[in-house]
Amino acid sequence: MPQQEYPWKSLSASRNTNISDAIKVDGSKHDFYWARSHEGLPQLICKLPEAVPLDVTLPTFNGIEARLVEAGGECLLVMQLTDMTFEQLFYHLCLNLIESTRSADSAAAIVAVIAGRLKRWQKLLGKKSVPGMLTRQEQQGLMGELFFLRDKLFDWTGYRQAVECWVAPDEHPQDFALPGPTSVEVKCRQTTSPDMVKISSAWQLHQEDGDIVLAVLALGKGKEESAGHFTLASLVEDIRQTLASTPDASELFEDALFGWGYIDLPEYNVTWWQPASWRAYGVDGSFPKLTVLDLKQGIVDVSYRLSLPDCSSWEMDILDLKSAF
Template sequence: MLSSSSDTELVAAWRALSGLATGDGWKVIELFSIGNCCVMAGRRGVRNEESVLVGVKGNVPSQPFQLPRGQGFSLISTELQGHPANHSWFALVRQESGSLELFTKVAVDLLNLMESTSAQDGLRIHSAMISRIRAWQAFMKRDSDGVLSTEEEIGLFGELLVLQNLLDDGVSEFDALDSWTGPDDGLHDFLLGDGAVEVKTTLAPTGFIAKVSNLDQLDDSLHQPLYVAAVRLAQLSEGATLPDLIDLVAGQIHDPGATALLNSRLVSAGYMDMTQVEYTRRFRCSELTYRIVRADSPRLTRSSVPAAILEARYSLDLDAYPVAASTYADISNSLGVKNQWN
């Protein structure tokens, strides 16, 4: 996601602009202008904040309260005098409390994203920008060193295998990535058609004990039908690392918008390219089955526990759930989804 050349160019531009801006105005240096997107390095006014300005061709309406704020930076809608009037301008601005090193990483990632999506229409570019910035904010809230825990690594591996299954079974690239809501703290890992799929992953060779994080996760009254994708991994020397699997999935995606969404989801999940050498464990999938949640399925839901119980976490023997299918294609009709091959 990050390139050292972009990092150097951006920092040099900020250094050249330091102290030049006055009042509420912008001082900018153009970094590139291609397709429907123009990107500037900038500083604004007496506070001299490091910023990246993105001009999206066309009228892209955006309410201020919908723009991401917090975690050391904010995105604002702005105007840029003397530059193309047919662009809608947005500025990613470092706040005084924000780390310059981390903000630079966010800014360079945004530059690369804008370059890769510049051929799309303005609304798609804007949507990709908002999604990526929210992903970075989610990443920063994790307060981690950029390396997933063992449990998180295994969980992400399982979700990526399900994503790969969706792509293999004909779900369009963008729809597949758009349905993957787990990294953004969605109630379920995938929202598909009228229903949902929750992914549970284990390394246990026998049995399937799954952790359930709340009272809503297995409540099929919220999304119906509700399936649990049971993913069993074996740790083997000839298996794939997490970065290997990410590369395989990325290789299946050719839509720039879907690629941007994949990268945003990975950032939200806490995965960073720069730390990929830390993931040395190799896994192979030995089972991927879809199990249906039914009215008589053993689980805890808000309607089945006393009202005084507000939250609960528990472990569940997933073998109590019947196997409905071994491929996504076999459950897609029940979800009300048509794939791109139909």
């Protein structure tokens, strides 16, 4: 987002923490305002509908702090950017917080939702070298999961159940947990790369009960605005539009995206792709894999590359997964 477009750019520094010189956020359910601190730092202020205890501790991280204050007889929840390096990130965090509170119906609920979101952002940013930005490999992995969600699960079951099956954002060993139980690990590879996938953990193809299916999506280079071609951002937006009429599924999807580490950034709308093909493999006891049961004492974990041509004996029709529903 260009710097001059940030909503606080037109504001002057405020001598006090208040909303008298602030700009109310358009379309927000609650009273959110864009503001600047007396040092001129960007703020998002929520005027709470009633008073709450001010001693609630809110997470602070990566140059972003949050606090509850009383000013002018009003109870305010103030989010403030303290390091301008993270200005773009702060803007997207603010939008996420505004959207996440739509279902909150009291001041206490608003504070609880925002505190929970801030904790998730704190955890998310704590494990990334570039705050808010997924690596190229992570973007490709997310695209594979989103395509499985949209092109498979949305056709097989209701939207809410489909999104509930997406468990990767909750750090589950596999990406999807279907009824049965059947777990699906989704891998995404480029058509121009070697015909193999990386198994990044001894847990990915391990399951105590039920079945595991390895689903592999091949992606080819796409062209801008061509039919069926997409960027990561346009794929996310397409799913959002699909879920727009199902608010509960839409909210779950946004939570899952956030848990995965995705926020709306212009960098995700640059590279275009087109889906080429799906393949699926039934991971049984004889499937070539390394799991936690194979690790000798002293080996904590392992990652390895799996040759797909050597797995042809275990290939199955991905449509067979529909029977899980």
